[in-house]
Amino acid sequence: MNDNSSFATSAASTSRPLDGILVIALEQAVAAPYCTSRLADAGARVIKIERPEGDFARGYDRTVNGESSYWIWINRGKESVSLNLKDKADMVILRAMLSKADVLIQNLAPGATERLGIGSEQLRKDHPRLITCDISGYGDEGKFFGMKAYDLLVQAESGLVAVSGAPGEWGRIGVSVCDINAGLNALIGIQQALLLREKTGQGSAIKVSLFGSAAELMSVPYLQARYGGKAPERVGLKHPSIAPYGGFTCADGRDIVISIQNEREWADFCNIVLRRPDLLADERCQNNASRVKHRDFVDGTVADIFDKIPSGEMIDRLTEAQTAFGQINSVHDLIAHPQLLTKRMKVQGKDIEVPVSPWMGPWDTETFAEAPQLNEHGHKLRKEFAR
Structure with a gap:
């Protein structure tokens, strides 16, 4: 395990790609927060709008100095304000934020923003330079519209489960791959929309679904099954068309x-x-x-x-x-792995180490910013955006 500070020391004063970009995040769980944490890493100002009780990802566990591992992983560097979107005064604050925003990203329940009067289409009419990114489970039309779409459900529905693991009992991929992939796709879409706005002066509508993101990952099995007539089977660590290929146990059990x-x-x-x-x-x-x-x-x-x-x-x-x-390493083996790069980050006033972002550039900073406490920036933000 290696500290990444040697790479980042000279980068602390370097301007970052998204300096000056304001992102309003109506987000929860994993997909949208993953995207916005990477926008924040690149210099964007990310204001996270939380319900009064907070993003439920705060309660997934309490393993890191009393905080959720999910929370600190994908909410670093953001500002938190708690708003009740059914309260008129709080909606005035939100609309003031949106009037100055470059990007709105949301992964609330399907149709929720439209019911609140802040649907993406209307907002772009009101603010033509605004880039909107809507992350959904199954897209905005079709018989699955409105269905709940947690990571496991989409792994199953997309066929990922059918090509993963060994024969026998079904199993999920061990991390939230559908959420993460959707977040990455949203990140790519937003960055492309920002570049396009430099040319046209106009914002864009970005739409990402967990199912669509997972289905695209399934392109090779899909093509093999649709045009070759045979879908890949679950073969564990083996490869259906290469041998020898897979895992073998040594005398000491490794x-x-x-x-x-x-x-x-x-x-x-x-x-x-x-x-x-x-x-x-x-x-x-x-x-x-x-x-x-x-x-x-x-x-x-x-x-x-x-x-x-x-x-x-x-x-x-x-x-x-x-x-x-x-x-075949355990998670504890990963912690001690010589190739692992980590960064320091404060959680409840104490230093921890987390894996670095999978891409690094000259704007990389020596440490990760803290993840906010619930409504930590509420007073300041309400004052800043008061009309």
Whole structure:
């Protein structure tokens, strides 16, 4: 695990890409907050509008100095104000914010903003430079419009579950991949809309759905099933058309995954890793198609050899052979991983470390800004936007 400060030290005074951009976020849970936290990282001023009881993501757990891990992950660097959107005075404050905003992003229940009189279409008529981004579960039309769409439900509905994991009981992907992917798509759309506004002076309507984002991830299985007639099956760590490929257990119980992509790699793997050059003459192993056809024999042979060798020695052999491999790590292994970069962040006055953003630039800062307390900036913001 490495601190990222060496990269960021010279960046503290660098202007950031979204300096001066005001984002109003009517957001909750994961998808929209993921997007806006990245906008904040890039310099945008993000004002998070929370219901009086707060974003329910605040209560998902209490694992980080008494705060929710979800909350601090995707709400850093924002300002929080608690508004009751059914209260006329609070709506006046919100409308004042929107009149000065560059971006509105919202992932409230379908139709909620329209019922409140702040639907995206009307707002863009009132404020032509405004960029609106609506994140929904299933889009804004069709029989699924209005259905609740949590990450697990969309993993199932989109077919992601059907191509993930091993045969047997269904399982979800272990992180909120549909939420995160939708948030990333919203981020891309907003950035493109900001660039377009530089050319045209006009805002744009960005629409993102969790289902559409997940379905796009499923493009390869979709194409294989629709035009090839056969959908991929759940094969665990194996690959349906490559062998050997997958996880094997070493003598000390450590699991290592390998991937053999071509015949040169197979020859080096046999000679250096397995120390079984005779396999190169075995008709069951003469090429990848043969190895896939005789997968039980190939995988069984590899497994027997791995089972006799401790992981340290096996890693040395794999490295010498330049075989592609990785260790199956636990979350605790990730924490100590030599390639992990982290940043410091304050939570309840104490320093913690969190993984850095997956992209870094010269504007990167040495630390992450804190995630706000509920209504932390309420008094200041109400005063700033009072009419």
